[in-house]
Amino acid sequence: MSLPFLPGNSFKDPTRTKYHVSQSLGFKNGYALASRPLRAVGGDPLLVNQLTDDALDELANTQPTLTYGNSTKPAPVEFVPAHVAFDKKVLRFDAYFKQTVHESPNEHYRLRDVRVFYYLEDDSISVVEPMVENSGIPQGKLIKRQRIPCDELGRLWHWKDLNLGIDVTFYGKDFMESEGIELSAAEAMPTDPYTQTRHLPTYSYTTPSTYDKLKQFIEMDRHVLHFFCVWDDRDSMFGEMKPYILHYYLVDDTVEIREIHEPNDGRDPYPVLLCRQRLPKDRSCLPANFPAGVMEVSENEVKEWLSPIDLGIGKTINIMGRRFLLYDCDGFTKEFYRVNFNVTNFTPIQVQQLPPQAVEQPLPPYNGFGSLEDSKQSCLSLIPQPPKKDFIKMLENDGKVLRFAAVMDSPRAEDEHRKFIISYYLSDDTMAIFEPPQRNAGILGGKFLERMRVLKHRFTLTDADEYVLKYMEAHADQFPTATIQSLQKKHGKLPPSN
Structure with a gap:
């Protein structure tokens, strides 16, 4: 038996921890459904809700509740929240x-x-x-x-x-x-x-132009007139004649001028002198009241634009104050003018300048210091460099020596009977002179001149060996014909005359 619910007889149940109200809504397959709570506050079971909905409906329809017979009650309506x-x-x-x-x-x-x-x-x-x-x-x-x-x-x-x-x-x-x-x-x-x-129609009375931009775009797209021109600026100080290329785009009547650069021309590598734009034929033809000092020339002030009829070989056009002479064009441009303007003369104008004549700079006389090559190198640059050797010539002519017999061209009588052998080395153009010893000559023979590059000695060549004759015949374009024939006659190999 439980105690009566009086002051002093009630106490807190330590095992009870849940005091929330049971949920009356549930979700099944993503849909919100109403459900009857099965637990009261604190988790106590609700005995009144133990029966199913069908059992409650059956009891409501069969149990008599009134004095005068059974009464039929409708099924309870399920509670659905507004949200x-x-x-x-x-x-x-x-x-x-x-x-x-x-x-x-x-x-x-x-x-x-x-x-x-x-x-x-x-x-x-x-x-x-x-x-x-x-x-x-x-x-x-x-x-x-x-x-x-x-x-x-x-x-x-x-x-x-x-x-x-x-x-x-x-x-x-x-x-x-x-x-x-x-x-x-x-x-x-x-x-x-x-x-x-704001939605009222606006009436325009502008007469439509016969010029069709769409037709020009379809027919003239990627069609460009190509002219070669020069800017003659020689009238100004340090001016010169500079070559350029003028492109005229037929699709929108714009003009572009591109620079032509050459190696070591001394100019900055800018590809375009004038970017693609429409050019007026005369920029100075402006109204008297136009404020040219503070405003740029626009399309409203220009009366006439540059067109293909204004271009052609031999014509001079003024672009931004510069005079350009058109001296030649490409094949497409010639065909365009031949078909549209009945032009047949496309002779180019000669504008190439002759290169200036080189000023002859003679070498100063030999000063006696070092060799001739050293003296020449000191005249070619501020910082003298050692003379360069021709290694190809040295490899091709290595071991090739031309030997000649000679006598000294001297006014003294004791030198009249002296004989010499001159050896010329083709690899480095050096010479060596040897004097064979002679009995009772009174002069010691032997090496007369060490192998070196010499200027000129007064010797008279009297004979040469057979190798010299073969070398001259192999290089006949480098020696006079009389010299070769004299050696052939000396060696008895002169070809018979016709």
């Missing part, structure tokens, strides 16, 4: 409001179209204005989603208070008719007078 029954159900109304305009003399008021959304889930309302291009006013969400008061007493707007023709235009009629509310007839939105003036 479940009306989830994602929104009433949409089309509405407008009139806004007074004080800043513009062209309009007095403006009608603004809005959308009113009524959310049945929590009776909240939001107002959104559709975006209109170039309207000049902020648009979008005018009133965020909230419950809006209806009057000063604090009553909130309800879906039962809405209807067509009062404050908003309502298109969703299904829900209202299901609740027994008859909607009034729909009303058309009035026309905004200022917006209507």
Whole structure:
């Protein structure tokens, strides 16, 4: 037996830890379903809910509850919360409001179209204005989603208070008719007078031009006139004649001038002198009141533009104050002028300048210091370099020596009978002189001159060996014909005369 519920007889159960209310909603396969709680506060089982719904319906229909017989009770209606029954159900109304305009003399008021959304889930309302291009006013969400008061007493707007023709235009009629509310007839939105003036058609009386840009683009795309030209600037100080290439684009009548660079020309490597643009024929032909000091020349001031008829071989055009002479063109340009302008003479103009004559710079006389090659190298550069040897000549002529018999050309009588052998080394153009010893000559023979490069000695050549004759015959273009014939006669190998 339990104790009576009196002061002093009640105590706290230490084993009870749950005091929350059981859930009356559940989810199955992603759908919200109502469920009866099975536990009370604290987790105690509810005995009244142990029976199933079918058993409760059967008891309600069979057990008599009245004195005068059995009474039939309907099945209990399941409880469904509003946020479940009306989830994602929104009433949409089309509405407008009139806004007074004080800043513009062209309009007095403006009608603004809005959308009113009524959310049945929590009776909240939001107002959104559709975006209109170039309207000049902020648009979008005018009133965020909230419950809006209806009057000063604090009553909130309800879906039962809405209807067509009062404050908003309502298109969703299904829900209202299901609740027994008859909607009034729909009303058309009035026309905004200022917006209507913006949509009035504009009439243009400009006479259409016969010039067709689309036809020019289709027919002349990638067709370029190619001219070779020069800029003659020799009249100015340090001026020169510079070559350029002029491109005329037929697709849009623009002109481009490109530079021609040569190795070591001393100019900056800029590829374009004039970027692609339309060129006026005369930039100085401007109205008298045009402020040329502060404004650039635009298309409104130019009366005539440069065209293909103004170009041609031999013509001089003025571009940005520079005179360009057109002296030649390519094959496509010649065919274009032949077909369209009946031009047949395409003789190029000779504009190439003759190279300046080289100034002869004679070497100063030998000063006696070092060899001749050393003295020459000191004249070729500020910092003298050692003379370079011809290694190819040394390899090809290695071991090749030309030997000659000679006598000394001397006025003294004792040198008349002296004989010498001169050896000429082809590898480095050096010479060595040897004097054979003679009996009772009174002069010691032997090496007369060490192998070296010499200037000139007065010797008379009297004979040569057979190798010299073969070498001269093999290189007949380097020796006089009389010299070769004299050696052939000396050795008895002169060919018979015809």
